[in-house]
Amino acid sequence: MSIVLSIKNVDKTFGGLQALGDINLDIEEGKTHAIIGPNGAGKSTLLNCCIGRLIPDNGTVEFNGKNMIGMQPHDINHAGMVRVFQTPEIFPELTVLQNVLIPGFAKRDGIFKFNAFTSLASEKDIEADAMHILEDMGLIDQIHNSAGSMSRGDKRRLELAMGLVQHPTLLLLDEPTAGMARHDTNRTIDLLKTIKERGMTKIIIEHDMHVVFSLADTISVLAQGRIIATGTPDEIRGNPKVQEAYLGGAEL
Amino acid sequence: MDAIFLQILNGLDKGGAYALIALGLTLVFGTLGVVNFAHGALFMLGAFCAVTLQKILTISQKVRDESITFFEAYKEQPYLEIWFGDFGTKIIDWSVPISILLAIPIMLLIGLAMERGLIRHFYKRPHADQILVTFGLAIVLQEIIRSFFGANPIPTPAPDIVAGSAQIGVLLGLGESVVYPWWRIIYLLFSGLVIFLVFAFLQFTTFGMVVRAGMHDRETVGLLGIDVEHKFTIVFGIGAVVAGLAGVMYAPILPPDYHMGMDFLVLSFVVVVVGGMGSLGGAVAAGFLLGLLQSFASMNEIKAILPGIDQIIIYLVAVVIILVRPRGLMGRKGVMED
Amino acid sequence: MSMPSLRNDWVVMAIFAAAVLTAPIWLSPVGAGYPDLLQKFAIFGLFAIGFNILFGLTGYLSFGHAVFLGVGSYTAVWSFKLLTMNVLPAIALSILVAGIFAVVIGYLSLRRSGIYFSILTLAFAQMSYNLAYSVLTPITNGETGLQLTMQDARIFDEPTTSGLPSTELFGMSMSGYSGFYFCAVLLIIGFFISLRIFRSPFGLKLLAIKSNQTRMRYTGFNTKPYLLAAFIISGMYAGLAGSLMAVTDPLAGAERMQWTASGEVVLMTILGGVGTLIGPLLGAGIIKYFENIFSALNPGELHQIFSWLPDWLENIVVAISSEFVGDGWHMTLGLSFMLVVIFLPGGVIEGVGRAYTKIRTLLKSDEANESDESVLEPEPVLSAEKE
Numbered sequence: 001m002s003i004v005l006s007i008k009n010v011d012k013t014f015g016g017l018q019a020l021g022d023i024n025l026d027i028e029e030g031k032t033h034a035i036i037g038p039n040g041a042g043k044s045t046l047l048n049c050c051i052g053r054l055i056p057d058n059g060t061v062e063f064n065g066k067n068m069i070g071m072q073p074h075d076i077n078h079a080g081m082v083r084v085f086q087t088p089e090i091f092p093e094l095t096v097l098q099n100v101l102i103p104g105f106a107k108r109d110g111i112f113k114f115n116a117f118t119s120l121a122s123e124k125d126i127e128a129d130a131m132h133i134l135e136d137m138g139l140i141d142q143i144h145n146s147a148g149s150m151s152r153g154d155k156r157r158l159e160l161a162m163g164l165v166q167h168p169t170l171l172l173l174d175e176p177t178a179g180m181a182r183h184d185t186n187r188t189i190d191l192l193k194t195i196k197e198r199g200m201t202k203i204i205i206e207h208d209m210h211v212v213f214s215l216a217d218t219i220s221v222l223a224q225g226r227i228i229a230t231g232t233p234d235e236i237r238g239n240p241k242v243q244e245a246y247l248g249g250a251e252l
Numbered sequence: 253m254d255a256i257f258l259q260i261l262n263g264l265d266k267g268g269a270y271a272l273i274a275l276g277l278t279l280v281f282g283t284l285g286v287v288n289f290a291h292g293a294l295f296m297l298g299a300f301c302a303v304t305l306q307k308i309l310t311i312s313q314k315v316r317d318e319s320i321t322f323f324e325a326y327k328e329q330p331y332l333e334i335w336f337g338d339f340g341t342k343i344i345d346w347s348v349p350i351s352i353l354l355a356i357p358i359m360l361l362i363g364l365a366m367e368r369g370l371i372r373h374f375y376k377r378p379h380a381d382q383i384l385v386t387f388g389l390a391i392v393l394q395e396i397i398r399s400f401f402g403a404n405p406i407p408t409p410a411p412d413i414v415a416g417s418a419q420i421g422v423l424l425g426l427g428e429s430v431v432y433p434w435w436r437i438i439y440l441l442f443s444g445l446v447i448f449l450v451f452a453f454l455q456f457t458t459f460g461m462v463v464r465a466g467m468h469d470r471e472t473v474g475l476l477g478i479d480v481e482h483k484f485t486i487v488f489g490i491g492a493v494v495a496g497l498a499g500v501m502y503a504p505i506l507p508p509d510y511h512m513g514m515d516f517l518v519l520s521f522v523v524v525v526v527g528g529m530g531s532l533g534g535a536v537a538a539g540f541l542l543g544l545l546q547s548f549a550s551m552n553e554i555k556a557i558l559p560g561i562d563q564i565i566i567y568l569v570a571v572v573i574i575l576v577r578p579r580g581l582m583g584r585k586g587v588m589e590d
Numbered sequence: 591m592s593m594p595s596l597r598n599d600w601v602v603m604a605i606f607a608a609a610v611l612t613a614p615i616w617l618s619p620v621g622a623g624y625p626d627l628l629q630k631f632a633i634f635g636l637f638a639i640g641f642n643i644l645f646g647l648t649g650y651l652s653f654g655h656a657v658f659l660g661v662g663s664y665t666a667v668w669s670f671k672l673l674t675m676n677v678l679p680a681i682a683l684s685i686l687v688a689g690i691f692a693v694v695i696g697y698l699s700l701r702r703s704g705i706y707f708s709i710l711t712l713a714f715a716q717m718s719y720n721l722a723y724s725v726l727t728p729i730t731n732g733e734t735g736l737q738l739t740m741q742d743a744r745i746f747d748e749p750t751t752s753g754l755p756s757t758e759l760f761g762m763s764m765s766g767y768s769g770f771y772f773c774a775v776l777l778i779i780g781f782f783i784s785l786r787i788f789r790s791p792f793g794l795k796l797l798a799i800k801s802n803q804t805r806m807r808y809t810g811f812n813t814k815p816y817l818l819a820a821f822i823i824s825g826m827y828a829g830l831a832g833s834l835m836a837v838t839d840p841l842a843g844a845e846r847m848q849w850t851a852s853g854e855v856v857l858m859t860i861l862g863g864v865g866t867l868i869g870p871l872l873g874a875g876i877i878k879y880f881e882n883i884f885s886a887l888n889p890g891e892l893h894q895i896f897s898w899l900p901d902w903l904e905n906i907v908v909a910i911s912s913e914f915v916g917d918g919w920h921m922t923l924g925l926s927f928m929l930v931v932i933f934l935p936g937g938v939i940e941g942v943g944r945a946y947t948k949i950r951t952l953l954k955s956d957e958a959n960e961s962d963e964s965v966l967e968p969e970p971v972l973s974a975e976k977e
């Protein structure tokens with residue numbers, strides 16, 4: 001098994017607060033790697049360090065053998081590492097369909113392309129792909145609504161669609177089901193399982209243990225900026241250290 | 253040496269005006285978060301307070317002109333002179349300083365009305381909308397003034413006693429050739445005084461404390477149950493008064509006309525941005541800095557090396573500051589920064 | 591459905607072209623059917639259409655776009671002085687030079703956004719304006735303005751003997767109706783390009799930048815070149831408009847670059863409807879039309895207009911309304927502008943849209959619903975949305 005993403009000795013402090021301390025993590029190709037941990041543990045910060053939103057104080061983030069630190073966010077995106085945000089970062093004034101077309105264009109056009117004289121109407125391939133994914137996400141009947149007016153759960157699914165349409169090598173999911181109704185959560189789990197069968201590598205941050213244990217091959221537990229355990233779901237379930245840090249002793 | 257001294261004085265004096273105009277603008281931005289393109293119009297309205305008072309005081313009656321004897325000649329004589337004789341003449345002569353008293357309540361009222369009637373509905377709108385609506389208001393205000401006072405500049409002289417130039421060279425031992433207009437020295441002192449008062453007010457009163465806290469973190473102050481909105485209305489009034497006072501005192505330096513506000517608007521924005529949006533200290537520092545730079549750039553020696561530099565120095569500084577240090581000289585990090 | 595169809599675009603263009611070319615006919619009942627005014631519509635329409643490509647699509651509010659107008663005019667007059675009175679080289683050169691200015695100013699200004707961007711563009715415009723009046727006098731002829739003279743080289747033209755030559759297109763004079771039709775053709779081309787941009791992936795990406803620029807970066811776009819491209823295009827439109835001003839009247843002055851001129855195009859765009867295709871053109875037309883009518887009115891004519899009122903009322907009405915005409919035209923402008931920003935942030939187009947839906951719902955109550963969408967129905971108005 002080859003390693004897609006390799007995080008080595010990553011540190012990050014905000015003022016006096018150590019948000020990440022000496023993080024080491026290897027993500028294997030085709031696997032779904034879950035990162036769990038209490039609020040404020042540094043999970044989102046870790047993803048931010050991967051996609052160029054934050055620059056770690058120390059350490060390297062190697063993606064397919066190439067160090068991503070210091071690279072522009074758009075270059076990291078084109079390298080194949082795509083993030084789905086925790087708080088929806090959609091284009092509120094555009095329609096749902098347009099929201100998904102944009103990442104589709106990014107994938108095809110690269111960081112800049114002056115296609116000012118081709119008509120949107122002739123972009124059949126990208127539209128078809130977007131419609132397909134919106135169908136999968138159950139958003140097909142909303143495609144002409146403005147994205148800003150959707151419910152929170154629908155925005156999260158749109159976020160996910162925007163990530164998926166880029167067919168990334170590595171998808172970083174930050175709490176993809178937060179704020180979703182049970183029914184939609186199950187639907188999302190099914191979708192993510194299908195994607196897994198197609199071989200896409202994922203990092204998923206989740207609080208919902210049902211989601212984590214249905215999807216993850218490997219789980220890492222983050223607490224106060226440090227990884228305190230990494231293992232299979234069964235190993236993590238039985239690990240007393242994890243129960244201590246994460247749930248104050250309660251059963252997982 | 254003398255030339256340099258004069259340039260410094262000139263720069264400080266210009267800077268005083270810049271700082272005073274920018275002070276109100278940055279105060280309003282820092283507290284209310286509103287980009288007010290009508291600020292220049294407030295400055296202009298202040299200047300027209302002086303014009304108005306002068307007009308009122310010189311309302312005249314036709315009387316026989318005694319100095320002409322060989323035919324019946326008439327001249328206009330202000331009622332004030334007719335009623336009070338020499339004392340009346342004195343009052344007319346001092347109309348500009350007196351109009352300060354008039355300008356304070358008037359500008360306060362205008363400011364409050366503006367905030368209540370228009371600005372407050374734009375707090376939540378994008379900055380572009382704020383710019384546009386206040387720009388429209390500025391046009392309306394200046395057109396109202398034009399329809400009352402006409403398009404020509406109206407000379408509004410300072411009192412006779414300070415109309416000439418001060419022999420500051422003699423005072424400071426620099427030689428007789430060093431002279432400077434009295435009124436501009438007074439303007440410099442006046443702006444210093446107003447700036448001091450504004451700072452003292454914000455520093456030493458409870459009201460000022462709340463406003464400063466609100467500038468820093470509006471939400472929290474609001475959560476403490478303090479009626480920030482109400483206080484901010486008053487802040488807008490204060491901003492209008494400061495702009496108005498700057499205008500009143502400027503009337504003898506530049507005969508007011510209806511578009512003087514627009515001319516100063518761009519400049520005052522530059523000062524505010526260079527100082528750092530919302531920073532009072534920054535606005536004052538930037539005002540004086542730009543005044544000095546402008547003054548030195550106008551020296552023939554400098555112009556010989558860099559032709560045209562006097563025309564663009566202020567904008568050049570603004571461009572460099574925004575590109576290199578967008579928060580300005582003293583602005584807080586993160587205020588509209590990118 | 592989701593994407594405007596190509597055929598639809600051609601229909602829009604056909605209607606637009608027909609409307610523009612027949613403007614002398616259908617605008618004459620309202621007293622606007624003469625070439626001078628029609629030319630103004632076309633020229634300011636182009637200016638506003640171009641400005642809208644920047645402001646409407648990206649949300650970046652430039653307060654210095656008049657620079658490009660001025661640069662365009664100066665370049666065109668120089669082309670008339672040095673090269674030929676033929677307007678084509680003048681126009682091409684103006685667009686080119688304005689584009690070069692836009693590259694420089696845009697590259698620097700776009701390093702910042704929001705109000706800082708506005709102030710940067712304003713600062714560049716003021717610098718250009720001040721320099722044009724002072725040290726650049728050899729190029730701009732300072733306060734007098736740049737004019738044609740008998741001594742001009744005009745290397746491609748025969749030397750003239752009788753009086754100053756006038757602008758021409760292969761022998762066709764650029765005054766009167768031929769001048770208007772020339773501007774009209776350019777307006778149609780300009781509108782067509784704008785339409786294509788609005789309906790292209792590039793245009794959609796610009797809208798997305800306006801909506802959430804940060805997200806665009808994480809979606810794999812480098813937003814700077816997109817913004818710069820939009821800035822340059824809109825600068826070139828302004829350069830074209832400036833050159834057409836010189837075509838219709840071969841004279842260029844620095845006041846064309848003053849910041850109030852930059853403000854005017856902002857007003858036009860907002861008034862018509864930011865981010866809509868036809869709005870800016872409409873705004874330009876409305877402002878220029880009423881400027882023409884209102885500024886020409888005087889109290890005497892007002893008395894005539896209101897003569898049907900009782901005398902005392904007539905006097906009051908005339909006294910009030912005379913504040914808004916003649917020199918008071920700017921008052922009307924400022925006031926209506928405020929009203930639009932306050933009550934109709936989407937501009938006239940939004941107003942028309944609202945009225946249209948209202949009428950439709952009224953009609954629907956008795957008629958079976960018939961859904962044929964107006965082809966000119968605006969794109970969603972983004973900027974009007976509250977933050």
Ligand SMILES: Nc1ncnc2c1ncn2[C@@H]1O[C@H](COP(=O)(O)OP(=O)(O)OP(=O)(O)O)[C@@H](O)[C@H]1O
Nearest residue numbers: 014017019037038039040041042043044045046086
């Ligand atoms: N830009 C920032 N500046 C300062 N502190 C930050 C910043 N981003 C995150 N932090 C702090 O770093 C710590 C880790 O935050 P992070 O968002 O990574 O937590 P998390 O594990 O994602 O939590 P949650 O489950 O609530 O999403 C928190 O204490 C947070 O306050």
Ligand SMILES: [Mg+2]
Nearest residue numbers: 043044045086
């Ligand atoms: Mg998080």
